[in-house]
Amino acid sequence: MKLTLRTTLIMAALIGASGLAHAADKGLIAIITPSHDNPFFKAEADGAAEKAKALGYTTLVASHDDDVNKQNQLIETAIARKAKAIILDNAGADATIGPLEKAKAAGVPAFLIDREVNKTGVAVAQIVSNNYQGAQLGAEKFAKLLNGKGEYVELLGRESDTNAHVRSQGYHDVLDDYPDMKMVAQQSANWSQTEAFTRMESILQTNPNIVGVISGNDTMALGAEAALKAAGKTNVIVVGFDGSDYVRDSIVNNGNIKATVLQPGWQQAQMAVSQADYYLTHGKAEKTEKQLMDCVLIDSSNAKKLSLFNLSK
Structure with a gap:
């Protein structure tokens, strides 16, 4: 069968749309951080969202504004929406434990960045700066x-x-x-x-x-x-x-x-999403729960190389 140029373009568009749908059908990842008014937390959220979308997930990006009650409501929302995973920079080392236990019981794994909680085993990963x-x-x-x-x-x-x-x-x-x-x-x-x-x-x-x-x-x-x-x-x-x-x-x-x-906030956030994807794909954690990333001194010798919490070489 001979295809016209128009038919060929329509088929290509349909295949492309199908491919996009397939690439984005892996489910929802909830990304919850403190206020985006702070550029560090905004960089975390942006970095996590970018990586999640690149890996084929849809995202729910929200801020708890360091309000424990608001954070708990956002975690409840993630559970209710059957999120595949939660990426969280938490609002309290002790107050966050209960909501994380609830998420874990509901089958929603959590991957923490920047801030630890005072208990192990309630999150798959706690990736923090040293x-x-x-x-x-x-x-x-x-x-x-x-x-x-x-x-x-x-x-x-x-x-x-x-x-x-x-x-x-x-x-x-x-x-x-x-x-x-x-x-x-x-x-x-x-x-x-x-x-x-x-x-x-x-x-x-x-x-x-x-x-x-x-x-x-x-x-x-x-x-x-x-x-x-x-x-x-x-x-x-x-x-x-x-x-x-x-x-x-x-x-x-x-x-x-x-x-x-x-402290490499962008890198931490992307690493957390990558580890969430690994966990969801393989059914096990890629690395041990507690993970430390070394920090770098920024002064007049290297400040010009810094952008969006990332130091270029």
Whole structure:
């Protein structure tokens, strides 16, 4: 049978559409993170969604905004919609355990990124940055920038977040060995830029002689930098943690922020989706549950190579 050009094109289109349908019939993956207002969490969500779609899944992308109740509702929604898997950056190391147990009982495997929970066996994977190793990198750079002396401030993350405690411990296991460095204030700003700005304004009123600020994440570092600039303190050095493009720009443009610690959020999220696909395909985990990814120091020597929480070579 001789085919006309039009018939050939229609058949090709139908075959193509069939192929797309086949490629996208693997089911739903729910991707749940903290607020996308934070570029790190947005990068996680975008990275996971990109990988899921490339592997043939549809996605449900949502934010729990660090609200445990909202997170639990989103997990319930994923279960009700018969999601094949959940990719989760959780809202609480303890409060998340029950919802994960419920998801597991419903046959929906979970793959955690960035933040751990305080129990093993409720998730197939917990892929997190080596926060202690990264914090030590940041603290060593901070001490070097301050020449090992002077008064400094620490901004802590959310109290319920394991990462906040691990990073702080990593900082102090380095900085406490410097007898001429004195921490004059330590306050939680709950990972928030706005709260960090307010905290720094208040701290500066009682501690006008500080020479440095070490922060549990980049978002708080940016808030601290804004407060310092508003007070005319352009020589106070700030070190963050995450590796955001906004902090990169401050480093490159000689702002208060001189360094940060990159945790590869995009890579973690894509790895979690790949492991979910492996699990769903093979019926078993590809790797052990607890997985640590080393962090990288970002300063003036390599900041220009940083983009979307990924360091180019």
